[in-house]
Amino acid sequence: MTTPWEELLPGTRRALLHRVAVAQAEARVPSVVAAVARDGRMVWSGARGSVGGQEPDAGTQYRIGSITKTFTAVLVLRLRDEGLIGLSDPLEKHLPGTGVGEVTVAQLLDHSAGLAAESPAPWWERTPGELRPELADVLGERPVVHPAGRRHHYSNPGFTLLGSLVEAVRGMPWAEALRREVLEPLSMDRTTPQPVAPAAGGWAVHPWADVMLPERVESLGLMAPAGQLWSTAADLCRFAGFLVEGDEKVLSAASVAELRTPSVAPETGQWDGGYGLGTQLMRHGDRTLVGHTGSLPGFVAGLWASVADGVAAVVLANATSGLASGSVAAELIGIVADAEPRIPAPWKPLPEVDQELLALTGPWYWGTQAVALKLTADGGLELCPLRGGGRGSSFVPAGDGGWTGLDGYYAGETLRVVRRPDGSVSHLDLGSFVFTRGPYEPGDAVPGGVDAGGWRGLDG
Structure with a gap:
């Protein structure tokens, strides 16, 4: 049974449909x-236009282009989590003879x-x-x-190599590994390498007249891991949920968080976006979105998710160009998240507490800068600046008595409690x-020591 706050309000649903209707009309796309x-x-789906004489729905297949790359990245992370490869491994270690094997x-x-x-x-x-058999x-x-x-330079052949890496290590075709390891566990039975009816045909719309031309649909061969897949809005909503929460049947939440973590700086002048491991990252207003966009002749697609809001959106269209599908998907997220912000879970006290950890909470000082150490509901620690700017981070137990930083300046650094x-x-x-x-208390373990005269006024 659906709880009331899971259903969108009528005004929100109308705003979503209005945005999609405007997008279809102004971009002049068939559907x-x-x-x-x-x-x-x-929680919502809508459509405009026609596919085979009928309005499409969330179960109608469209080609998703480079969103395929994120699926390929999931397969690669699975190999890493199983200890079969390392992300820092040179390609040559697992796929020799490419001529570019020194790249990792x-x-x-x-x-x-x-x-x-x-x-x-x-x-x-x-x-x-x-035409490209090897x-x-x-x-x-x-x-x-x-x-x-040295720089981010988008490469379709790079994901061809990753697909071939998956095949070499798994000993099976990329598409078969994808079906077994990702699509079936996530119940994405309408995501396939080839179209399965009902599926939209691809079209090119004349730039200066309201007429169309059918686009050829090609099977991409070795390039398939870069852009082959067909999917539906319903299936991609499931995949978006996976990119937010993870799924132990496919990848843990920690590994999915790696996919979402920025890896390289974007091009100069493009600081509103970036790239993780097979995922695109975008700033839209005050929100950080993760997902991917895609296009192939006849189709454009966009999938974005806001982890903080718990909201994702998918937009699929069957035109070669004209619709900025990624931008529309980002706007749909904003419509929902702004109109119906996430209702936080009720606060509950901890069932039990480690008294030694509790004694560590409260104010601490790095020199004269005040920070607070908090005990979080999940059993971690959080360091927060108390006055003005400063460095903060969340920490999780490291297993050796220390704590490992998760974010910010202290990501990966170790916090230890030093006792007398x-x-x-x-x-x-x-x-x-x-x-x-x-x-700067006298006798404290301050590097360099503390002046014996203590604190004083201007004339002291």
């Missing part, structure tokens, strides 16, 4: 389908490997994959155009920074 999910569940798996995932954006002519999106045909004579690891010989707490050590209970 568009959109859907919104909240907390992993599809992580660099391929985040498009920092320096590979060319496209395969050699003819354009791979509009020609049969059979990786050498995909990479061409000049596959590397930038030094590896009698067992009392002397100070906190955080990556060599010393935090004491008072600011």
Whole structure:
């Protein structure tokens, strides 16, 4: 049974439909389908236009283009989590003979490997994959155009290599691994390499007249891991929920968070977005969104999720250009999150508490800067600046008595409680920074010591 706050209000539903209707009319696309999910569940879908004489719905397939890359990235992270590969491994270790084997798996995932954006002519999106039967045909004579690891340079051939890596390590075709390891566990039975009816046909719309031309649908061959898939708004809502929460049947929440973490700086002048491991990141207003956009001749697609709001949106259309599907999806998230902000879970006291940890909470000082150490509901610690700006971070137990930082300046750094010989707490050590209970108290373990004269006025 659906609880009342899971259903969207009538005004919100109308605003969503209005935005989709305006997008379809102004962009002049044959059809568009959109859907919104909240907390992993599809709560609205709408469509405009026609597919085969009927209005499409959330179960109608469209080609999703480069959203396929995120699925390929999930397969690669699964190999890493099973210990079969490392993200810092050179490609050559698992897929020898490519000629670009010194680039790492992580660099391929985040498009920092320096590979060319496209395969050699003819354009791979509009020609049969059979024209590129070998990786050498995909990479061409000049596959590397930038030094590896220096900049973000989007590369479709890079994800061809990742798909071939999956096949080499798994010993099965990329599409079969995807079906078994991702699509079936997430109940995405309408996501397939080839279209399965009902499916939209791809169209090109004349830029200066209201007439259309059918687009050819090509099977991409080795390039499939970069853009082959067909899917539906309903299936992609499930996938968006996975990108927010994870699913132990596929990837843990921690591994999915890695996919969402920015890896390389974007191009100069594009600081409103970035790239993680097979995921795009975008700032839309005050929100950070994660997902991917996609396009192939005849189709555009967009999938975004706001982790903080628990809201995701999908937009699919069957036109080669004209509709900024990613922008519309981002606006749909804003409509829902602004009109119906997430209702927080009720506060509850902890069922039990570690008294030694509780004694550590409260104010501490790094020199004269005041911070507070809090005990969080999930059993972690949080360091927060108390006055003005400053560095903060969340921490989780490291298993050796210390605590590992999760975010901000202290991400990956270790927080330790340093005790005196009698067992009392002397100070906190955080990556060599010393935090004491008072600011420069005599006898405290302040590096360099404390002036013996103590605090004084101007004429002291």
